[in-house]
Amino acid sequence: MNSFAGKILHVDLGSGKTAILSVPEEVYQAVLSGKGLEAWYLYNHIPAGADPLGPDNILAFACGALCGTGAFLTGRWTVACKSPLTGGWGDANCGGLFAPAVKQCGFDAIFFSGIAEKPVYLFCDGKTVELRDASKYWGMDAVETEKVLHEDLDPLCRKKPCIACIGPAGEKLSLIAGISNEGGRMAARSGVGAVMGSKRLKAVVLAGALPMRCADPDKVKTISKELGRKLLKMTLPSGLGVFIGFGGRMMGHLPYMPMDGSLTAYMFREWGTPANTPLAITSGDGPLKNWAGTPQDVRRMDVAYNPEHINKIETAKYHCYSCPLGCGGKLNIRGRKYVEFDETHKPEYETIEAFGPLLMNWSLDSIFQLNELLNRAGMDSISAGNTVAWAIECFENGILTKEQTDGLELKWGNTEAILKLVEKMIDREGFGDAVADGVKRASELFGGREYAMHIGGQEPGMHDARNDPQLGVHFVAEPAPGKHTVGMGIEYGAMSLSDICSWAPPAKLHPKKDDLEDTETLAWITKANACYTMLTDGAGGCYYGQMMGVHMWKLVEYLNAAEGWDYDGDHYMEIGERIQTLRQLFNIKQGIDPASVKLPKRMLGEPPLPSGPLKGVTLDKNRAQVSSHWRAFGWDGKTGVPLDETIERLGINRLTEVDAV
Amino acid sequence: MRRIPVFDYLNCVSCSICAQACPVSALGMKKEGKSGKYRNVFPELVNDRCIGCSSCLRACPMDVIIMKEVDGD
Numbered sequence: 069m070n071s072f073a074g075k076i077l078h079v080d081l082g083s084g085k086t087a088i089l090s091v092p093e094e095v096y097q098a099v100l101s102g103k104g105l106e107a108w109y110l111y112n113h114i115p116a117g118a119d120p121l122g123p124d125n126i127l128a129f130a131c132g133a134l135c136g137t138g139a140f141l142t143g144r145w146t147v148a149c150k151s152p153l154t155g156g157w158g159d160a161n162c163g164g165l166f167a168p169a170v171k172q173c174g175f176d177a178i179f180f181s182g183i184a185e186k187p188v189y190l191f192c193d194g195k196t197v198e199l200r201d202a203s204k205y206w207g208m209d210a211v212e213t214e215k216v217l218h219e220d221l222d223p224l225c226r227k228k229p230c231i232a233c234i235g236p237a238g239e240k241l242s243l244i245a246g247i248s249n250e251g252g253r254m255a256a257r258s259g260v261g262a263v264m265g266s267k268r269l270k271a272v273v274l275a276g277a278l279p280m281r282c283a284d285p286d287k288v289k290t291i292s293k294e295l296g297r298k299l300l301k302m303t304l305p306s307g308l309g310v311f312i313g314f315g316g317r318m319m320g321h322l323p324y325m326p327m328d329g330s331l332t333a334y335m336f337r338e339w340g341t342p343a344n345t346p347l348a349i350t351s352g353d354g355p356l357k358n359w360a361g362t363p364q365d366v367r368r369m370d371v372a373y374n375p376e377h378i379n380k381i382e383t384a385k386y387h388c389y390s391c392p393l394g395c396g397g398k399l400n401i402r403g404r405k406y407v408e409f410d411e412t413h414k415p416e417y418e419t420i421e422a423f424g425p426l427l428m429n430w431s432l433d434s435i436f437q438l439n440e441l442l443n444r445a446g447m448d449s450i451s452a453g454n455t456v457a458w459a460i461e462c463f464e465n466g467i468l469t470k471e472q473t474d475g476l477e478l479k480w481g482n483t484e485a486i487l488k489l490v491e492k493m494i495d496r497e498g499f500g501d502a503v504a505d506g507v508k509r510a511s512e513l514f515g516g517r518e519y520a521m522h523i524g525g526q527e528p529g530m531h532d533a534r535n536d537p538q539l540g541v542h543f544v545a546e547p548a549p550g551k552h553t554v555g556m557g558i559e560y561g562a563m564s565l566s567d568i569c570s571w572a573p574p575a576k577l578h579p580k581k582d583d584l585e586d587t588e589t590l591a592w593i594t595k596a597n598a599c600y601t602m603l604t605d606g607a608g609g610c611y612y613g614q615m616m617g618v619h620m621w622k623l624v625e626y627l628n629a630a631e632g633w634d635y636d637g638d639h640y641m642e643i644g645e646r647i648q649t650l651r652q653l654f655n656i657k658q659g660i661d662p663a664s665v666k667l668p669k670r671m672l673g674e675p676p677l678p679s680g681p682l683k684g685v686t687l688d689k690n691r692a693q694v695s696s697h698w699r700a701f702g703w704d705g706k707t708g709v710p711l712d713e714t715i716e717r718l719g720i721n722r723l724t725e726v727d728a729v
Numbered sequence: 730m731r732r733i734p735v736f737d738y739l740n741c742v743s744c745s746i747c748a749q750a751c752p753v754s755a756l757g758m759k760k761e762g763k764s765g766k767y768r769n770v771f772p773e774l775v776n777d778r779c780i781g782c783s784s785c786l787r788a789c790p791m792d793v794i795i796m797k798e799v800d801g802d
Contacts, residue, residue: 138790140744168749228754277752285787292790296742303765337767384761384768389749392742394769 070631071137071282072096073176076109076728077197079190081267082123082182086197089728091176098723099647100606100627101176102132103159106148107650109179110157112724116657120152120259121241121266123182129232129272130177131167132608135390136280137630138288140295141613141621143167143389145232145249146605151258152243152266153451153506154525156655157547158258163388163396164250166274167608169230173276184268189217189233193225194276202270209444210235210248217273225275233271234261235446240496241265243505244451244527252413252443253396258526258548259506261446283632291622291629296392298620302330304338309379312343313370316350320363320681329562329617333393336612339375340385340395344417346370349425352535352681353558356425357480358457359521359532359670362680366425373424377432378414393612401440404433406487415439415449421530422453427460428480438490445494454527455507456489462516472514474498524549524665531556533671534685540667541594541693545708547651549665553611555597564617565596568624568637572596587689591696598701599644606647645701646718649710652703653720662698662708666691730798732781736772737793738762743769750788755779 078087091105099108106128118124127149134142145167151158170178173192180190187202205213213233221229230249237245238261245261246254282288335343348354349370350363357365381401387394397414401407415435423429423438442449456478462468463478470477474492476485476499492500503510507527511520521528523543529552533540542554565572573592604614604623613621624637655662673686699705702714715721734747734756743764748756760773772785786794 138746138788140790165745165749172749226753227751279784280750289790289792293792296744296791297740300740300742300765303767306766382768384770385743386758386770387743387745390744390746392744394743394764394767 070096071133071280072101073171073174075175076105077175077178077192079178079180079199080182081180081184081188081199081269084199091728092726095723095726096133098643098719099650100133100603100643102130102608103146103148103602103605104643104647105177106130106146106159107647107654108723109177109728110148110150111650111654111657112727114150117659118150120150120155120263125150125181125263127180127260127263127267127269128177129170131170133606134626134630135167135608136171137282137626138285138292139626139630140292140390140392141610142608143391144608144610145170145255147247147255147260149258149260149263150658151526151548152262153259154549154660156524156658156660157651158260159548160246160255160257160260161605162249162253162255163391163610164253165230165389166232166249168280168389169274169276171280172278173274174278178272180267180269183266187268187270189269189271189273191273192276193227194278205270206239207236210446211252211444213271214249214251217271221273221275227275227277229273229275231271231273234264235444237261237445237447237494238265240504242447242493242496243509244448244455246446246448248443248446252440254443254446254448256448256450257551282630284629287629288626291625295620299333299337299392302333302337304334307376309339309343309346309374309376310371312375313346313350316347316353316370319347319351329564329615329620332562332612332615333620336393336395339379340397340414341417342373342375342378342414342420345373345375345420345424348417348421348530349373353532354421354425354530355532357428358426358461358519361425361428362677362682364679366428369425369430372430372432373420382414388610391610395612399436401436404436406431406434406437406483408437409440412436412440413443418530419449419453422449423456423486426453426457426530427486429483429486430481431483434483434487437487441490441494447494450529451506451527452490452493454521455493455503455510456486458507458510458516458519458521459489459503461519462514465516467516468514472499518669521668521670522550523667526550528552528671532682533667533687533690534673534677534682537687537689537693538590538594538597540671540687540690541590541697542597544665544667544690545594545662545694545697546598547648547655554601555594559615560593560597562615562617563600564619565600568618569596569641570638572641587693587696590693591700594693594697595700596641598648599641601644602647603640603644606643642718646720649701649703649714649718649720652708652710656709663706731801732783732796732798733774733779734785734794735797738771740791740793741771742791743771744790745772746788746790747785747794748772750784752782752784753778753780756785
């Protein structure tokens, strides 16, 4: 007995029909569950040329292979579809409690096709599968939707439901909308919320209580207990946050940076991801002033965004399902300037950086308000921040006028104007409506394309490729371009993949500039990054588990114990390779030309920055590195199309011939 | 007599696996306390919904749950 539920649910929202289908064992062997299962199903079932907001697109919700086995850091759920932002593969993932809820309903994944005539939500409790009228909830924000659904349904359910839903951004088809659970925690990227909105699917409500299986639960527990006991002892003294910015300054001036995976655990237990913000501001990792600024432009901002300020108002930490780390937190924000809410989630560093240093905004309080606004609306803070940054730079340079911005003075650091613009984007009102579909569409409407930071249509996460050439490869070569979660130099150093994979180059120290690593070596590093991340996604794992390194978060041992298998790391990395190749094939099928996806000039160092840790850096080798990365995968080095022999080697032909029944 | 879970909070890592394993949502991550120096939330038997099935005990990776007999149905 392995950990897979063995079944998927397909809901046709057009006809209202549902089908419970069995997945052949060979599919799980080949791609696990989670993003792998989604890649297999969507590649097979979304027709070429499908309209991302039309009935042919399929929206998938999946939990990972390890979810429910007792393995730690395996509570991520992944949404996937054809992205309306990029026209190719789209996915986003999130923590909370939704992942086990999928499996407790008896499924590894739930797929939605078609478009409902009126707003609906899916209710499933492991016995009943029903589409129900959601008119009452349409128009509510994500937090309110969950609250009212709980009020309506909890008394009727034996087990408290878990709910994923969209807010107004998804309903209004903003192409940067995400899908929320647990009070506004979001699977944010790729425009997945717009696809859900286009299907008039307001929510997915899961209240199943079926047992979740595992081949060797005692072995899994032994691995988990070792990690849990270690983490309980990992505590930093309070007050060290003020030194993080200084640490970043040191990193910015050193050619190499040593990193150990355990540092991730210490930092995230102490501060959560906001620990990254001051480090990013001073080291060159985080973008400043729409990716054109230097630390001199935001002097002392690392102090303004010291995570100790956030710790002071944290009322309690919280953990995702199966997480012993607990990087989340609830903040008491009542009565703070700009704030109209009592409470918000601890903002992720992505949100802080996208609305702080990226916009030259010094107000941490305003970030709390923006965080809650965006969480409730179900709008991606990375894409929204990049879009506002573009608007400000256009305004500062006369491309946008006050008449066009509805009177908003979009100046760097104008907190009030930033808040107002975000509200207008959420409401799709006036100028906000025009820019609510992300920076690519906005720049096509108004100009200022040189200020529009997107990669293949998607806004990049808050890490600068000039600081990390590996990231520059992933930003471009990833089938969902612009995502920062596939691999970075700093992570590769921490993960120690060469200890589980025979072909992964040993991590020396973190290479900061692209002339510190030859292109061929870099290609195998970036391939290892991508394969391991896809494996993690198939397992339903958390990237912060990855970052702790393979000696703390033992993914290979977990999978063998949970599935009753006895495979080595190379076998599992090939599963990751297969998932990534399927996603690339999805893009080829949908008409994406991988060679046309490029870094924005600004991120290539054109022109180079005049000062700071990235002074003079250019990414001249990025194209060659991407080409080498493709070749390492067995894809054509010029076109990025997977070669026939690679498809054969990975058994993808056979995989595309089988179907769920 | 009936059996209910009792927790060793000192060694609990707040992973919520037990709460999600509960088939009747008798456990919630509601109990506020400290894990070392960190303010955190821990599993709590929130009401009398517990059916004594031991699902939480079996699911807990840290083995910090025991079932204790108490009076009542």
